[in-house]
Every structure is written in structure tokens, then in C-alpha cells.
Amino acid sequence: MGSKPSTPRAKQNANRPTSTVDVKNDKNKNSKGQGSEKASSDGPKDVMISYSHQDKEIMAKLRERLEDNGITVWVDVAGLQAGVDFLxxxxxxILDAKLFISLLSTSSVKSKYCQDEVALAYVSQKAIFPFAIHSQQEVYGCMGTGMKLQLSGIEWTFSLQSETFEDDFAELLSRLKVELEAQKADEKTDVSAKPFISRQSSKTQKKKDPKVKEDAEDFWKKQYNKQDMVAWERFKEDFSKYFQEQIANLFTETEEFDFLWTNLREELELLNDEDSVDMLLKNNLIGFTTRYGDTLSLWESTEVFVKEMFAIHEVFGMDSSVRVQAIDHLGQFQSPRVIESLRDLLYSEDPNVRAVASVSLAKTGNSDKSTIKRLMKSLNDKDRLVREAACLALGHIKAKEAVPTLLRIWRNDFISHVREAAKAALELIGGEEVEQAMHITKVLADEIRLLTQEN
Structure with missing residues (x-):
């Protein structure tokens, strides 16, 4: 994949320290005064710079030039403590910044922090600006498939020699300012962003190949004529052969294509409205390309889905450094695979993850039986924030099945915030049952209060 021109409004990100040792080293050096006067980075900034500790000199130069030009910057030079606070x-x-600069080097792209930050920037729809200090060939040689996918289609700025830094920086600065102005204009006119998935069409394939633009219905007609369903294994074989060149460009290892196939099959099976074991339905394949508002070609939909799955795999991982922050932004996806992942996170050992997953599920708007059932289980969670989040999520999706349980919580939970959340949920759901039950409860409460006062 080469460097491709594109609008700055893409999405993706790179990284920061290569280990917790790097963080501590930064802290020790900053305690001696190195950069500590600029390290107070609290509050939203124009730009967040992600980098490896080994590239800190270039980072400092880049930051200084940005600030000289009136652009506020968040970067970890304060030596934040490793652990929860740091992460x-x-x-x-990343979430607060308007723009994201990924300082790309052979060191940064191998960092787990970098990979996590790229994934978080990707799922949170940040405008990402890769600034490479090593050649694209060198960087790509060290970069994993997930980051390659997430940075594909985005214009890179290269600064390979110190004597050209100012010219290279001027190019980056120009693009940053264009994006900042565009975001200001959007804020003034209240322009809503298009759905995330619809803006992810690939810029990395050879557009001369008509297969890239072919829609799912045409693909199906060529392969299966008038059949309504086909065996999974046959579809996999036909798909692999038909898009052989595109697959070779996208994946470097067999297990990566296996990753695609496992997730793609689960995604398409989740679209099933009927029992069709080991069969792919024609309507499911077509639905896979149209469910995001825009209709993409079959290959474009597949490539977008792969990027999404790699990013989700990064941020959902138990060792992810940005797990909680990322989950909250998954509500924008309408993918059944994402929704199922959020449901699974309701069983996480981390109560913060469970609570955020409930809120994110509500944001997806999904209200099928499985979602409601799992959210209702969360109403009995031992953590009060999880119970509170589950109440509000059920209210948001207007889950009438939850009314009896929400009424019980409203009347009996020993935490006032949870009772208030249950009440808010009931009011969102509404209906005769809710109105009658709430009326009776209020009347009883008033009567009890009067008896108490009389005594």
C-alpha cells in the first residue's frame, strides 16, 4: 500500500511510549525540568500527538512548532504515572482532541500503546494525520495489518531528513488548519457527520478493476444465478477466488484472512431471521452492504468491515490500554457483530466496562430480545453504576418487558441514584401499565407519609 492522497478528515492513530519503563523514564527526566513547564495538558486541545518514547526529540520539535503557530497540543511529556491514571x-x-497526529516510526508502530491508540482514534472518528520520520517501506515492514488498514487511504506527511523538517512541517500545518476550519464551520452550521461506516470506502485498491465496484446482487447473480441461498464453504471458496487480488493486497498472512472469514461469517449469520445452518442467504449478503445508510459494493463493504473488526479486536482486548474509552464510541456502529460484542462485555469482570457497554448498547438503538434480556440481568448487578446504566439503557430502547423489574427497582433499590434511573427509564418507556403502577406507588407513599406525620 502506498501513500494515497485524501482529505484530512479520515480516521486513525498511532502511539506513545513503548513500555511502562519508558513512562517512568520520562517522569524522572521531566522532574529535572525537561519539558515539565509545558506538560500540564489537562483539558481538550486542538491536537493530540501520539509517539514512541524513542522519538521524543522529534515530538518535542513538532509540538513546539505547532504551539508557535497557535495550535494547542496534548502530549504526554509530564511523566504521567503508569497504570489506570496514565491510560x-x-x-x-484522544477523545477530547479535535485532531490526531500519529508520529510514525519503526519504533512507534511496534508499540502496543501505539496500536491501541490507533484503534481508539479510528473508532472515535478522529481526523488522523500520520507524520512519518522513517520511509513508508521501513514503517510498513514493522506495522501490523490492523494499523495498516486503519491508516490506509490517509495522506501521510514525511519528514525523513532534519534539513527538510520546516518544509515538511509547513505541509502538515496547512492540512491541520484546513481541518480545524472545517470543524469550526460544521459547529456553526450544526452539520451532523455521516454515519461512520459510510465514510470508510477504500482508497487502497486499484479502481480500474470493476470487481471492486460490483455490488452484492451482481456478484450473487454471476455466481449463483437465481438461488436464494448457498453453502457457506462454497461461498468462501467463490469469494476467495473472485477477490483473489484484493485479498492478496489486503492481507499478508493466511491467519489474517481466517480472521476476516470467522468474523464475516458470524456477522452474516447474525443477520439471519430464520434457521439456515451452514447456508448463506442472498438477502443477508445484500443487507451486509446496505445496512449503514449508504450502499457500498461487496468488496468495499468487506474492506470496511475488516477495518472495523481489527479496530474492535484491539480495543476489546483484555490488555487494551484504552478499553473503557473506546467502548463508549461503539454505539455509532450498527453492525450485528459489534452489538454482539457489546452484549458480551456486559459480563466483563470490570464494572466500568459493564456500565459503559450498557450505555453503548443503548446508543446502537438495538432492542431485540437478546439485548433486552442481557440488560435486564444487569439490573441485578452488585455494582450500583452498572444497575443505573442498565436502567437508563432499557428506558432508552423503550423495553416494555423490563417494566415490572424497573418498578421493583424504583421502589426498593437501596441506592437513590439507581431508583432515580429506574424512574427515568419508566418515564421514557411510558404506557398505561407504567402510569398506573407509578400512580399507585405515589398514592401509597403519600398515605404512609401522612400516617408518619400523624404519629
């Missing part, structure tokens, strides 16, 4: 601030800085 939380890094993740929040």
Missing part, C-alpha cells in the same frame, strides 16, 4: 488520561486526550 485513562491518554485515552481521554
Amino acid at each position: 485513562g488520561k491518554i485515552g481521554q486526550a
